[in-house]
Amino acid sequence: MSVSITVTVNGITYPLDVDPHASLLHTVRDQVGLTGAKEGCDDSECGACMMLVDGRPTNACSYLAVQADGARVITVEGLAEQDGAGERLSALQRAMLSRGGVQCGFCTPGMLISATALLERTPHPSEDEIRVALSGNLCRCTGYDGIVKAVAAVADGTA
């Protein structure tokens, strides 16, 4: 038995037939074909799967696709702007690279989503606010240093 839903992902609307138990993560990866969001734990522990669902950072591994019926979803693929010359990275994406916030990159999509949500909610966060906002996203490579510096750089306009 499948359920028909409509989800808008990164500005494009997709009519989808999904199993009732299908997660938003698997649906976006397998049916929409956007694999930027990752599955690291399937248990809301690592944050690699995060997407913005109607603006809220959400662990898509633990969110049913049917719950996202009618929602606007933003994934990591929706963060860069597109123009004739190709993708133009956001200030946050550029800062993640210049500050050493990216190593293996597996946590990066979720990290970018959490940080984007923070900066929309709180454009000038303190370092503590940044660290708390990113605490649902595990990174094993960077010690978070470059990531926190990248978010701070965007907040203070030095990215």
Added chain:
Amino acid sequence: MTVTDRVEQVFIRPDGKEKVTGAGRYTADLNLTGQAHAAFRFADHPHARITRIDTATARAMPGVFAVITHVDVPEIRYGGMVSDRHLFAHDVVRWEGDVVAAVAARTPELARAAAAAIEVDYEVLDPLPDFVANAEPGAPLVHADWQSYGGSRSMGRDGNILGRSTIVKGDADAAMATADVVVRGTYRADASQGAPIEPRAVIAQWTGDKVTVWTSTQVPFAARDGVAHTLGIPQSAVRVIVPLLGGGFGSKCDFHFEGHIAALARAARRPVKLVFSRREEFIAPDHRREGMLIELETGVMRDGRIVARRGRLTLDGGAYCGEGGFFAQMAAMHACGPYVLENVNVESRLVYSTNQPSASVRAPTAPQTCWALEQHMDAIAAAIGLDGAELRRRTLIEAGAVGPAGQVFGEVGAKQALEAALELIGYDDYLRGELPDDEAIGIACGWWPSMASPSGAYVKLNGDGTGVIITGAQECGSGAVMGLPLLAAAELGMRPEDFTLHYQDTDSGPWDMGASGSQTTFNNGRAVIEAAREVRAQLLELASQQLEIDAAELELADGVVRAAGSPDVAVSIADLAGSGTPLLGKGSGELPENPPGETSSCVGVLGMETFLAPQLITHAARVKVDRQTGVVRVMEFAAAHDSGVILNRIGADGQVYGGVLMGIGQALSEATWFDEQGRQRNPGLLDYKLQTASDAPPIHIRWIEIDTPNAGPRGSKGVGEPPSVPTPGAIANGIAKVIGRPVHELPMTAERVWSVAVDSLGLEWIDTSGKDPSA
């Protein structure tokens, strides 16, 4: 090479854009037309004899393409020092992650259901999880007939001891009797995990007699060789490709599941994809940090001179050897540490158990051993009335010092690293009593060798003057491979961004040991430089003909070949590359040799007894301890490293930030708790606690850049593993200073710290022995 040769650039990694846009493909992101999904049937008991396997029910399930067991693959054992494992268990299962069968089905759910439907009968055997007891003479054997197995015998095969190594210098027994003070300590470290955020994935597809395997491995050539060996096919029939790798930290070293999935794809006659759940990522890899029992005894004179070190290390090797056989000797060297020891007798034993096998995780054996040794050093200092920093100042190695196995050291930055770390953390202020009484600063020193390994690379130029580096080296996320263009560009007067990298494909790159041993820059950097020099010679010859100037008078800079002193007399590299003459270099470079030692009294000598171009480290941690709860917080951290010349500061710093935080996790929160049967009790990220952004303290870094004999390219050494080495030890010493007694169990969980703190306050002891420390 001198420090002035360093490449001064902040370098944006070439794989950066695809990683921040989500376009980059990791193995689990790939799908092949017609692919089936794999699931394993793991052992139902940690130790049992299989009496019957019946796959008929599973095979008959709709959507199942293949079910395979040991009867479907050649009966070939594999393993590092000891060939002790089959792809599929067929007589005895020896740990909960032993693979009994594999299923390929239309969906992952169907595959798991079919795996569960396989009927397996067992005769249950007593589990043997106590590796210390297993080391006793006459203990029941984990491998009853392992004397008949293939592999090396250089580490001895005695009882359950699969690797025995000693470091012996002088006469430690006699010297111990002459010491002013003898200090003893016993330390116990729990197992821990690499825990990359990417659970591993493998995809295999056969085309004719050849199989292509996409896999999340740190060591593609070892994976290829493992598939070829276990399936009995030539290496030319196996191509391993590594898409982006989502971290490894050592745990994705070695050959793991590529053979199972290749065999399954052949049986299913379809491409087959395996993606591990987080639980499987914890229990199934034959890779984790070994639990250890560390017994140390040191004889010291009142002035701090260490006249004797005795030690016995017992390491939990788990059910199978894997690549870990030589770790006994590594641990023995870390029980000596970077100190002048006049006499040494350290014995190290790697012991089989029916636990998950242990093998490399970032600086294997070193963080636990260093954690014990550095607490021991503080105890020695206290026993002779010295501050711990002063004892280290007096005993750290310097040029001319003789190592534990007779190595005479060249220039090393051990003492400079100590002083730098003390300065960065404000140690003098601490000694003056300027910290609150619930805070203290702990320090720890450590070391790590550079690993010489054969390696190779090609460099070729495109017709427009850009280039390609083709390498067998593996990028694990550290950026070591991403930094190779810096080296090629410097040789050729080009820009790093002029190069693309072709890597992680065993059919194109030369053999490489992979992302392990902090050795990619050390070895593959050497290869890339030599390959670039071949291209350089070709460019000079072409330019010499064209400009009619002797090649010796020419130089390469800013994308041109020009006359030295007359920069207007020049031809661009693009023009030369577009002329039709192939510009192609290959290199491997001359392999540095380990320094000589004196090992006539040692056993289990495997080449780790002397340290090539050693990296020297001091870490200092300011910790805050809540005596009421035992909760420890690291407030500030200083890391001073002699890793030689730093080639890429942003990359090197990133290794320290990440390695220190991983070490803080190992110190305080990370442990795999085994139950009495040897089953993991916390195979998930909710109960196996990685450090978060909120836990991370400010980390101050200082690089001690000195000229090191036999260093790697441009005077560099390794940077990846050292940051993990002294981190738990520094934190331990800070905790002990706050609560007045050391904590001799790792990790130093709140309950363990609290128990010691309560004891030191003279309050009633609450006995927690026999209970799970995590409960």
